Amino acid sequence: MCDQHSTIHCCQEDESQEHHHEHQHSDNNNWQEYFPVMISGILLLLGIILDNLKLSFFTSEIRFIGYFITYLPVGFPVLKNAFKSIQNGDIFNEFFLMGLATIGAFGIGEYPEGVAVMLFYTIGELFQGAAVKRAKGSIKALLDVRPDKVSVKRDEKIMVVNPAKVEIGEIIQVKAGEKVALDGIQMTDFSTYNTAALTGESMPETKQKGEMILAGMINLETLVEIQVNTAFKDTKLSKILEMVQNATARKSQTQLFISKFAKIYTPIVFALAVLITFLPYFFVENYLFQDWLYRALVFLVISCPCALVVSIPLGYFGGIGAASQHGILFKGANFLDVLTQVNAVVMDKTGTLTKGNFKVQQVIIVANDAGNILEKVALLESKSSHPVAKAIVEYVNPHLIENLISEFKEISGHGLVGKIAEDEVMVGNLQLLKKYEITFPDTLATIEESHVVIAVNRKYAGFIILADEIKADAQQAITDLQKLNIKTVMLSGDKKAVVAKVAKTLNINEAFAELLPENKVEHLQKLKDQHFTVAFVGDGINDAPVIALSDVGIAMGGMGSDASIETADVVIQNDQPSKIVTAIRIAKATKSIVWQNIALAFGVKVLVLILGAGGLANMWEAVFADVGVALLAIMNAVRIQRMKF
Structure with missing residues (x-):
C-alpha cells in the first residue's frame, strides 16, 4: 500500500487486474455488443422448442451441431479471453471457470444449459459494462469541459488557436x-x-x-x-482533470483485499470442484461420474467471483462520481475509506472558515514618508498570493514595477522580506519583528483585529488593520460535524483575540492561535497520539505540511494554493466548509453500499455452493448465484448516484 500523501500517480495498477470485463465495453456500437446475445438467445429458444417437440429430424448429431452454433457467438469471446489469460499466467479467473463449466456441460450432453450459462453470463457482462460506464459518467463528463480552441488577440487580429499555444x-x-x-x-x-x-x-x-x-x-x-x-497545462481545470483521471487508480483497502482474495478463492473452488467430481467414487455406493461431474460444473458456475470483482470497484466509482457532482474531488478510493473513520476535523481559519476577502480598515504609518512606504509595502505584497496581501495591493493600487524588488523571500508563518530600491522592507506579523529583533510598541499586542506590521530598514514603521468575514455556511458545517460526533479544532496563525472570537461564534471545540506551520504540525500530532483519525482542512502554502501529516488532507481548491491542492487527498472546489460534511456522508454511503454488496455476494454464493455440491441446485440456480447476484449488486452500487447528501 502506498503512502497516502505521495503523488497521485503512485499505486497505479493494471486496471485489468481489477476488472477483466472492461475491454469488452470499449467503444463498440450497441448493435455490435448486443448482436451475439440476440443471435444466441433466438437460437437457444428455437433449440429448446425443437427439443420439446421431439421431431425425428432433430437427431443427436444435428442437435449437437445446432447447440454448438448457438454457443459460439457468446462462448467464443469468453474462451478466447480464457486462452489469453492462461498465456499470461492468469489461469483461475471467471473466463476459465465459465469456459470449463460450459464445455463440461456439452461433454455430458447438457447442451441447452451450457449455452444458457454462457448466454446469461454475457448478458450480465453487458449490464456490468453499462453500469460501469454510468458510474464513471459523471467523472468522464469533466473531460468535456476543457475547450480545444480559443480566440486570442494578436497583432490587432483575433486568431483561433489551440489553448496550449497561448x-x-x-x-x-x-x-x-x-x-x-x-x-x-x-x-x-x-x-x-x-x-x-x-x-x-x-x-x-x-x-x-x-x-x-x-x-x-x-x-x-x-x-x-x-x-x-x-x-494551459497548469490551469486549475487541467489539474482537476489529472486528479480525477487518476482517482480510480488508487484503490481502497477493501478493493485490494478483494483482488487478493479472488486470486486465492478461485483456485480453491476449482480444487473443490475436482474433489466433488472424483472423491465420491470412494464413498458413494452408486457412483455415477456424469452426475458428480454435473454437480462440480454447477459448483464452478456458482463460484465465479464476478459480483465481488465488479460491484466493489463500481461502488467506489459511484462514490467518486457522486462527490465530483458536488464539487468534491477525491484523489483515490482509499481516501473514501479513511474519511469514514475520521473523528476529528482540524481547520485553518483564513480562507477555510472565513472568506479571506480582507478589506483594509485602517493604516497607521509612523515614519515621515508614509505614502512612499505604503507604496513599497504594496509592491512587496504583490509577490504573495495570500488574501491579506491581495487586499493591501487592491487598497494601495501601486505602480507595479517588479524589477525594483530584490532579495525577496517569504518566511513561512512570519511574512515577507525584500529590498526595494535602497530600502529593506518587512511586512508580516509580530513574530517577524521578533525574529529580526526589531523593537515595537507594546500596544500592538493588544490589537484584536487582524493586522500586519511594517518595518523599514530594521525599524518599526507602522501597521495595517484588516477585517475578514466568516463564511455563510461555516456555522452549519461545524454543527453538522459535531452531530456526527466529530471533534472540531481550529489552528491559526492569527492573533488570539481574533481566533477566540471566530471559535466562539462558530462553537468550535478547541482553537489555537498565533501558530507557525511547525506549531500546527505539533498540535495535529498530539491529536494523532490521542488515537484520533484526523482530517485537516486548509488552503495556504503554510498548510501543506499539516495536510501531508493528517490522515486525510482536504484543500480548499478555489482560493487554495497549488502546494496545498497538490498535497491534499480531497479537494473542495467551491471553498464551502459544508462540503466537508458532504464528503464524509458520501464516503459513509459508499462504504455501506460496498459492504452490502460483499454480504449479498458471499451469502448467496455460499448457500448455493452448498446446495450445488449436494445436488440440490442445477445450472439455472447457478446462473442466478453468479449473474443474478452480480446484477443485484450493480443495481445497489449505482444507487449512490441518485442519493441526496
Whole structure:
C-alpha cells in the first residue's frame, strides 16, 4: 500500500487486474455488443422448442451441431479471453471457470444449459459494462469541459488557436455561451459565469474587472476579454482533470483485499470442484461420474467471483462520481475509506472558515514618508498570493514595477522580506519583528483585529488593520460535524483575540492561535497520539505540511494554493466548509453500499455452493448465484448516484 500523501500517480495498477470485463465495453456500437446475445438467445429458444417437440429430424448429431452454433457467438469471446489469460499466467479467473463449466456441460450432453450459462453470463457482462460506464459518467463528463480552441488577440487580429499555444500575458476573448479555456484576469468590467463544472454549484457567479477567471467556467453574458496568467497545462481545470483521471487508480483497502482474495478463492473452488467430481467414487455406493461431474460444473458456475470483482470497484466509482457532482474531488478510493473513520476535523481559519476577502480598515504609518512606504509595502505584497496581501495591493493600487524588488523571500508563518530600491522592507506579523529583533510598541499586542506590521530598514514603521468575514455556511458545517460526533479544532496563525472570537461564534471545540506551520504540525500530532483519525482542512502554502501529516488532507481548491491542492487527498472546489460534511456522508454511503454488496455476494454464493455440491441446485440456480447476484449488486452500487447528501 502506498503512502497516502505521495503523488497521485503512485499505486497505479493494471486496471485489468481489477476488472477483466472492461475491454469488452470499449467503444463498440450497441448493435455490435448486443448482436451475439440476440443471435444466441433466438437460437437457444428455437433449440429448446425443437427439443420439446421431439421431431425425428432433430437427431443427436444435428442437435449437437445446432447447440454448438448457438454457443459460439457468446462462448467464443469468453474462451478466447480464457486462452489469453492462461498465456499470461492468469489461469483461475471467471473466463476459465465459465469456459470449463460450459464445455463440461456439452461433454455430458447438457447442451441447452451450457449455452444458457454462457448466454446469461454475457448478458450480465453487458449490464456490468453499462453500469460501469454510468458510474464513471459523471467523472468522464469533466473531460468535456476543457475547450480545444480559443480566440486570442494578436497583432490587432483575433486568431483561433489551440489553448496550449497561448502565451502567458496574451489577451483571449470569450463570447457569451462559450467556455473559458485558460485561467486569467478579467479585463472587461463585468460578466456572469456558470461555474458548475468546477464547483458543482449551479448558481451563476458575477465577476468584476480584475477578478480571477478559471478555465471551465461558461460565460453567460457579454463578450469578455481575459488576460492569461497561467499556462494551459497548469490551469486549475487541467489539474482537476489529472486528479480525477487518476482517482480510480488508487484503490481502497477493501478493493485490494478483494483482488487478493479472488486470486486465492478461485483456485480453491476449482480444487473443490475436482474433489466433488472424483472423491465420491470412494464413498458413494452408486457412483455415477456424469452426475458428480454435473454437480462440480454447477459448483464452478456458482463460484465465479464476478459480483465481488465488479460491484466493489463500481461502488467506489459511484462514490467518486457522486462527490465530483458536488464539487468534491477525491484523489483515490482509499481516501473514501479513511474519511469514514475520521473523528476529528482540524481547520485553518483564513480562507477555510472565513472568506479571506480582507478589506483594509485602517493604516497607521509612523515614519515621515508614509505614502512612499505604503507604496513599497504594496509592491512587496504583490509577490504573495495570500488574501491579506491581495487586499493591501487592491487598497494601495501601486505602480507595479517588479524589477525594483530584490532579495525577496517569504518566511513561512512570519511574512515577507525584500529590498526595494535602497530600502529593506518587512511586512508580516509580530513574530517577524521578533525574529529580526526589531523593537515595537507594546500596544500592538493588544490589537484584536487582524493586522500586519511594517518595518523599514530594521525599524518599526507602522501597521495595517484588516477585517475578514466568516463564511455563510461555516456555522452549519461545524454543527453538522459535531452531530456526527466529530471533534472540531481550529489552528491559526492569527492573533488570539481574533481566533477566540471566530471559535466562539462558530462553537468550535478547541482553537489555537498565533501558530507557525511547525506549531500546527505539533498540535495535529498530539491529536494523532490521542488515537484520533484526523482530517485537516486548509488552503495556504503554510498548510501543506499539516495536510501531508493528517490522515486525510482536504484543500480548499478555489482560493487554495497549488502546494496545498497538490498535497491534499480531497479537494473542495467551491471553498464551502459544508462540503466537508458532504464528503464524509458520501464516503459513509459508499462504504455501506460496498459492504452490502460483499454480504449479498458471499451469502448467496455460499448457500448455493452448498446446495450445488449436494445436488440440490442445477445450472439455472447457478446462473442466478453468479449473474443474478452480480446484477443485484450493480443495481445497489449505482444507487449512490441518485442519493441526496
